[in-house]
Amino acid sequence: MAVDIVIETNAPEPVYEQIVRQIHDSVKSGRLRPNTALPTVRQLAEDLAVNRNTIARAFRILEDQGVIMTAGRKGTFIRPDAAREVVKVKATRAERVLRRVIKSLLIDGMSRKEIAHIFDAALGLEARKV
Amino acid sequence: MSEWVDLVIYATLIIAFWFVLPMWSARFTLATVADRNAQWLRDHPDVAAKLSGSQVRWLCHAWGLVSLAALFAFQVGLWPGQWSPEALDMARWETLKELNTLLLLPGLVAFIGAGVLFSRWLNSTVPLAARRQATLEPRTLDDFVPRWAGTAVYALIALHLAAWLAVAAGGWHMTPEFWDRFLLMLAMTPVFLFFPRLGVRRPPQALDRIFGPAFRRTEVRYGLAMNLVLPIVGSLRLYEELADAVAFDVSRATHLGLVLCVSAGILRLAQFGKEQTGPDAAERWSATSAATVLLAATVLALSGP
Numbered sequence: 001m002a003v004d005i006v007i008e009t010n011a012p013e014p015v016y017e018q019i020v021r022q023i024h025d026s027v028k029s030g031r032l033r034p035n036t037a038l039p040t041v042r043q044l045a046e047d048l049a050v051n052r053n054t055i056a057r058a059f060r061i062l063e064d065q066g067v068i069m070t071a072g073r074k075g076t077f078i079r080p081d082a083a084r085e086v087v088k089v090k091a092t093r094a095e096r097v098l099r100r101v102i103k104s105l106l107i108d109g110m111s112r113k114e115i116a117h118i119f120d121a122a123l124g125l126e127a128r129k130v
Numbered sequence: 131m132s133e134w135v136d137l138v139i140y141a142t143l144i145i146a147f148w149f150v151l152p153m154w155s156a157r158f159t160l161a162t163v164a165d166r167n168a169q170w171l172r173d174h175p176d177v178a179a180k181l182s183g184s185q186v187r188w189l190c191h192a193w194g195l196v197s198l199a200a201l202f203a204f205q206v207g208l209w210p211g212q213w214s215p216e217a218l219d220m221a222r223w224e225t226l227k228e229l230n231t232l233l234l235l236p237g238l239v240a241f242i243g244a245g246v247l248f249s250r251w252l253n254s255t256v257p258l259a260a261r262r263q264a265t266l267e268p269r270t271l272d273d274f275v276p277r278w279a280g281t282a283v284y285a286l287i288a289l290h291l292a293a294w295l296a297v298a299a300g301g302w303h304m305t306p307e308f309w310d311r312f313l314l315m316l317a318m319t320p321v322f323l324f325f326p327r328l329g330v331r332r333p334p335q336a337l338d339r340i341f342g343p344a345f346r347r348t349e350v351r352y353g354l355a356m357n358l359v360l361p362i363v364g365s366l367r368l369y370e371e372l373a374d375a376v377a378f379d380v381s382r383a384t385h386l387g388l389v390l391c392v393s394a395g396i397l398r399l400a401q402f403g404k405e406q407t408g409p410d411a412a413e414r415w416s417a418t419s420a421a422t423v424l425l426a427a428t429v430l431a432l433s434g435p
Contacts, residue, residue: 002267004263006262007261008261026266034268037268038268039266040268044264047265048264049333094375
């Protein structure tokens with residue numbers, strides 16, 4: 001079944017990031033299977049009525065992350081190991097965010113034990129919400 | 131063949147183009163605006179009311195009636211002497227054809243002009259909705275037409291052009307019109323090939339979202355089928371070149387065939403949307419009339435000279 005991309009042009013998140021995020025989610029959930037063909041940059045840009053550079057940027061990011069591969073005139077496809085790459089990308093991003101937060105808390109004078117305690121409590125609260 | 135056959139075929143086109151098509155497209159004017167930005171339409175009820183009450187379709191119907199009356203008047207001889215076929219030194223069917231074209235062109239220009247104006251108004255007045263959607267699926271010809279059908283059509287086109295090239299290279303042509311016909315075939319082939327490609331590549335529009343994938347599929351298949359016109363006509367012309375004989379009036383048959391194809395396309399188009407809004411009585415009547423005159427034309431054509 002075909003996967004749809006939905007964008008909001010007035011959202012704070014840039015359009016290219018919305019596209020990258022949705023393709024990540026579709027790959028991770030299995031809705032976009034390995035070796036699935038993607039539309040061309042031109043087609044997707046026209047269908048979403050956005051600039052081609054926006055789509056090209058999203059595709060470039062996905063290719064650098066190892067999620068998609070471009071096979072010349074044959075088109076663009078989801079890589080066979082895309083799901084693993086998506087998990088890796090999300091983990092790297094999460095680690096970057098956490099490091100930034102931890103650094104900020106350390107600068108504020110909190111100890112590692114206090115930070116770990118707060119982290120566990122917050123994780124417990126968020127886990128219960130989910 | 132009697133010119134009455136030509137008349138009923140032209141009448142089919144007139145009914146399809148000036149009655150069925152305007153009624154059908156009027157039903158989807160608001161839907162087209164809503165597809166671009168539904169919130170904007172809700173915020174502007176005055177515009178919605180104005181679009182719903184548009185009088186353009188009645189102008190189309192009036193022009194259709196004028197066209198039908200003019201063609202019929204010509205056929206029964208109620209026509210000024212200086213514009214008769216004898217005065218113009220043209221065959222009767224040719225005069226009828228030119229009259230139909232003369233009537234069609236201004237209305238066509240006005241119709242297309244109205245379409246362009248509406249499109250410009252839409253693009254400049256109604257902002258695109260912030261929320262947009264697209265399918266992550268590439269579109270190719272194989273998605274709309276069975277591969278064997280596409281291959282067969284393209285093979286036929288290639289064979290047809292190869293035949294013309296062979297006749298040209300072998301010098302087997304008999305008539306002085308050969309090179310004109312050859313160049314016309316060469317020039318028209320890429321034009322016809324463009325139609326199915328356009329259907330595949332164009333971005334999704336309001337009617338695609340309203341009618342679903344069947345709409346684009348019909349458009350692409352119709353465009354591909356139109357590519358058979360040149361090989362069919364070209365083959366008849368090649369026969370004339372090789373045998374130095376005239377099988378029948380190819381020009382007349384080609385023109386009438388094209389008119390029938392266009393009429394059939396419009397009537398097929400009008401089938402879309404019956405589930406969504408249902409045709410009104412007038413549209414049903416028009417479509418039935420067009421189909422009836424088409425049947426009449428077939429019967430007349432088959433009944434004799």
